[in-house]
Amino acid sequence: MILSLPKLLRTAAWLALIIAFPGAAVQGTENISPLGRAPDWPALERFQGTMTQSEFTSALQNVYCTRGVGEVIQVEENLARFLIDREEQKWFTLRFAPDEKSRKRVGRRWKRAAYLPRARKGRELAGLKIALDPGHIGGKWAQMEERWFQVGDSKPIQEGDLTLRVAKLIAPKLRKLGASVSLVRPKTAPVTKKRPADLTETAKEILLRAGVAQPREDFAGPADPEKEQSIRWQDELLFYRNSEIRERARIVNTETKPDVVLCLHFNAESWEDPRNPTLVDRNHLHLLINGSYLPAELEFDDVRFEMLQRLLSRTHEEEFPLAEKAALALARRTQLPPYEYTTENVAKMGSTGYVFARNLIATRLYRCPVIYFEPYVMNSDEVFWRVQEGDYEGIRSVNGIDRPSIFREYADGVVEGLVDYYREAR
Template sequence: MRPRTTIPLLIVLATGLITVLVWKGRQPMSAPPAPPTVETPSTPEPKLSDLAQPPNWSQLDAWQATVTRGEFIEMMNSVFTVSPVWRNWFIVNEDQVEVKTSNPDVPYILRFAAEGEETVGPRYWRSASSLPPTSSELPLKDLKIAIDPGHIGGRWAKIEERWFQVGEGSPVREGSMTLEVAKLLKPKLEVLGAKVTLIRTENEPVTSYRPESLMDEARESNPDSPQKLAERLFYRTAEIRSRADKVNKELKPDLVLCLHFNAEGWGDPLLPRLVPKNHLHLILNGAYTDGEVGLEDQRFEILGKIVERIHPEEAALAGSVAAAFVEKTQLPPYLYEPNSRRAVNVDNNPYLWARNLLANRLYRCPVVFLEPYVMNSIEDHARIQAGDYEGTKEIEGKARPSIFREYADSVAAGLENYYQTRRAHE
């Protein structure tokens, strides 16, 4: 699981005391004294997430009167939030919602569509139903897919805290493994007709930031121990924001595949231990905590997800990929604790969970965010140590394919099934 760090902004407004001295003499003054200068109160700075820019609310104007009041409330209650506290920030009226911004006197107003008159506004991505017809042999024809191999890997894996080694075995680096899966998956999707781009092609950051360039921001929040925070701002925040810029401004895909591997905790990071557990789940955007809804940029992202109707397509895609994964691997679902305040189950599917992660929040299109396998499980660790290979090998008493190829095959099968059934045929 990937906790997020939020740096709150403390805003102190100081007012100056203006003292006017009047000389009381018998002679009249040659001119009346100038009135004291009164400064116009400045607009408070917005409360934002780490390294976020203040949102430009006018960018959402293109979706005025496209979503009904019922749609909006349903999405907020069932997917995007974990408590009714969201209504403190989104004031719902009969014909519009007023969203609080950094200026308390100027909320952003989104007008609702009348019931039965909802429409699809502009967006750079295309749903399966809006793609042109294709043949059954090429169900992904012209589909634009961006593959996001999670984390960075390589020499950065230790800083990312996505590295461990058991005994004399080979080190496990999640970012290196996700890139290996991405390179196997890309040609499989291209054979099905897709146009595929890898967001990164090597174990190096996309962002130009480095931990040392983020020390000022880290000292502001944690002056006693800034180094660790600077590292986290680098790999958890600046890196994902740079990938989001590449996705939203350059690639503009119909779909992003975020590839990850899961792990179980083991306490002391220097003493990793293997466990018998294994599981799978996929993460959709949602389940914003009360504190996250209180951040202006995240309110902006929630509204954008709703007006672009990203969730329905995202949930359907994730469901198809999960089904294909289970068919090939028989992995059981990972289950969050009941009444969890950080995850919301989606469609009563035990494999689908909504969580507010930076990548699935910032990418402005459907995101299939995968968390299969357990890197420190007894079986999966043995499969990882075996590396990539064709065919099968006997691992822990079973003939098993390469874990990397099994991963790629499962994702490809899920997408093929989805677009085969949802897309019109020639």
């Protein structure tokens, strides 16, 4: 589940950015998002002469900056200029390749399917390194991260526990197909060593910049309408949605170095009171890939740099066709209709109806193709009962309909999507 947009979105645009897009804020004099890292602009030198002007422009217009770039990126005939420092008016210059034939080749850390040797049936994933990222933390952290609800005396639904269960079903299937597999989060505990109380300085700064000069220390629970203006709520948000994901990115980028990351989530619609949640009829599926940065997001130096690094690495060329295959396979398994976004921070990609580009901290920071799965509305009547039934073999009648375990259906859909893609593309 990705966050629905809280009330502050309508009142404080700057804080809204942080909430809707947990990378945003400023620290010190640098224009860096909260807990973000200063950009390493010289690292873009290796992309000199590797892309034509038309390739670059097309990636900007169709994938990464579908709502414009503001004034931070300037494209000329033979070169593009990226703003490094607004005050000093420092710019990075990237020279384009004059044509496709003269493009310089650039090494990448992840393997493109097209460069893998063909594989026999049943070993379609041989030689691939796949990281599974079970969304959220779960366990005793589920209530803090607002990924918890309970209907009456039934078993509470905790997204972080569900996603870990799916990851543990997917991992052995991928290994059998030849992949080496790691879990970015192997249990229902945070990966980051930071805790909410360690992040108070940043939380106070975020609130100050949003115009809350004397914030409350605490809030009265998930239904408190002014919780977002309290230090504890901001501390916790920075912990579970920012520090935690940044530490996962560090593991992915410096330790496991996979060829693809699969972020596993369950979607939900607003359930209001977690102890008396609203159950809905709607159930749907969508997948996210990186892109569709808002001009306001690109104002942050680190975000702009990370977007450009991703664009120039040509990650999208692998990510998008893989996402389409994965979406079709999961749609086949689940029979779910596509989700329709009503917000402006996404762009629909391709023709399946299931794939959208969005700038999430995980899809931006993991330096390889990332597919972000959002099947099932956890608080739909149907999914609620299927989760209550737990994991099982074969078919059972759940709430009057014969169904496989929801966890196995999810896992099978993901695995089939990967097999479909790599069978054709390698």
